[in-house]
Amino acid sequence: MKHNLYIAIEGPIGVGKTTLARILGEAFKAEILLEAFEENPFLSDFYADRERYAFQTQIFFLLSRYRQQSRIVSDVLTRSSLVSDYLFAKDRLFARLNLRGDELVVYEELYATLSERIPTPDLVIYLRASTDVLMRRIAQRDRPYERGISRDYIEDVRQAYERFFSAYDEAPFLAIDTDHMDFAQNAEDRARVIGRIRAALEEGTYQPPLPEMPSSMPTAGPPVLAEGRRRLGDFQRFHEALDREKGFISDLYLNFICLTEEVGELGRELKHIWIEEEARSEQGIRRQQAQEAAIQARLPQLREELADILAFLLKIANAAGIDLEAAYVEKMEKNWRRTWPRPDR
Structure with a gap:
C-alpha cells in the first residue's frame, strides 16, 4: 500500500462501527476519527419526539460532521492512515429519513455546498445486522440518550442503509454481515474481518464496467x-x-x-x-x-x-x-x- 489509507465504516445504529474502527486503527497502525454524536444537545429529545426535533438534530450533525471531516481528514492523511467510524454521506441518509418539506429543501442546499469539500475514502466498510440484533446491541451498551429509540425507527434506519448502499458508487465498499460474529470479543471473527478488509484494499472491491454489447446481436432465440x-x-x-x-x-x-x-x-x-x-x-x-x-x-x-x-x-x-x-x-x-x-x- 503506497499511500496513507482512508477507511470509513458505516452501518445502522448499534452495528459496531466504533468498535471496528478501534480494531482497525490498531491493525493498520492508523489514527481513528470517531463521530462526536454525544455532543449533539438535541439527540435525546429527538429520540423522544422525532418530528419536533428532527431539523435541529440534523443540522447540528451536519455542521459537526463537516467540521470534523474538513479539518481533520486531509491533515491526518499527510502523516498517517485514518479510520473513521462514519461516512459524511450518512448525514444525508438520515436527513431524508427524518426531514420533510421545506426543512429538507434547506438541508439539501446546505449539504450540497458542504459535501464538495469532503475527502473520499479509499474503502467504505458497510456493516450489516438484522433489526433484532441491532436492538440487542443497543440495549447492551445502554447509552442514556438511546433508551428511547423504538424498534420501528431502527428498522427504518436499517432499510435506509440497504437502499443507500444498493446504489452507492462514490467509493469502493465492502459489505460485512455481522449478525453471527463478535469481532469485539472473538479473536477468530476479528481476524476474519481484518483479512477481508486487507483483501479488499489489495484487490479493490469495484469491478470495471462490463464490455459493451456488440452493435449487431442475433434477435432469434430466448428473450x-x-x-x-x-x-x-x-x-x-x-x-x-x-x-x-x-x-x-x-x-x-x-x-x-x-x-x-x-x-x-x-x-x-x-x-x-x-x-x-x-x-x-x-x-x-x-x-x-x-x-x-x-x-x-x-x-x-x-x-x-x-x-x-x-x-x-x-x-x-x-x-x-x-x-x-x-x-x-x-x-x-x-x-x-x-x-x-x-x-x-
Whole structure:
C-alpha cells in the first residue's frame, strides 16, 4: 500500500462501527476519527419526539460532521492512515429519513455546498445486522440518550442503509454481515474481518464496467438473449480482463475450491432462511408467506452469494477454455428432447 489509507465504516445504529474502527486503527497502525454524536444537545429529545426535533438534530450533525471531516481528514492523511467510524454521506441518509418539506429543501442546499469539500475514502466498510440484533446491541451498551429509540425507527434506519448502499458508487465498499460474529470479543471473527478488509484494499472491491454489447446481436432465440441483453460470453471476457487487471489467479483447481466455498456460504444463507421460515410458520403464518418473508429478510446476502457462485463458474469455464453459453444451450437442448420417467404417485 503506497499511500496513507482512508477507511470509513458505516452501518445502522448499534452495528459496531466504533468498535471496528478501534480494531482497525490498531491493525493498520492508523489514527481513528470517531463521530462526536454525544455532543449533539438535541439527540435525546429527538429520540423522544422525532418530528419536533428532527431539523435541529440534523443540522447540528451536519455542521459537526463537516467540521470534523474538513479539518481533520486531509491533515491526518499527510502523516498517517485514518479510520473513521462514519461516512459524511450518512448525514444525508438520515436527513431524508427524518426531514420533510421545506426543512429538507434547506438541508439539501446546505449539504450540497458542504459535501464538495469532503475527502473520499479509499474503502467504505458497510456493516450489516438484522433489526433484532441491532436492538440487542443497543440495549447492551445502554447509552442514556438511546433508551428511547423504538424498534420501528431502527428498522427504518436499517432499510435506509440497504437502499443507500444498493446504489452507492462514490467509493469502493465492502459489505460485512455481522449478525453471527463478535469481532469485539472473538479473536477468530476479528481476524476474519481484518483479512477481508486487507483483501479488499489489495484487490479493490469495484469491478470495471462490463464490455459493451456488440452493435449487431442475433434477435432469434430466448428473450433473455435478445438484442440489448448481455451474453454469458461477455461475462466470461469480463472475468478474463478482470484477472489480468487485478493479477487474480486463473488456476482451474483453485477456482473450483473457491466455488465450493461460495456454495457453502450459499448453504449458510439458505439455513438462515429455513430457520426464519420455520419460526414464522410456528407463529401461524402460511408456509409460502413465511418463506417469502424469510427470503426477503436475507435477500441482499442471497444475491451476493449467488453472484459469487456465477463468477467462479465463469472463471472455471475460462480456465478450461469452454464457451459456457454454448455448452449450456447444447445441454438444455438435450434435456428438452430427453424423456425422464415420472415418479410413481
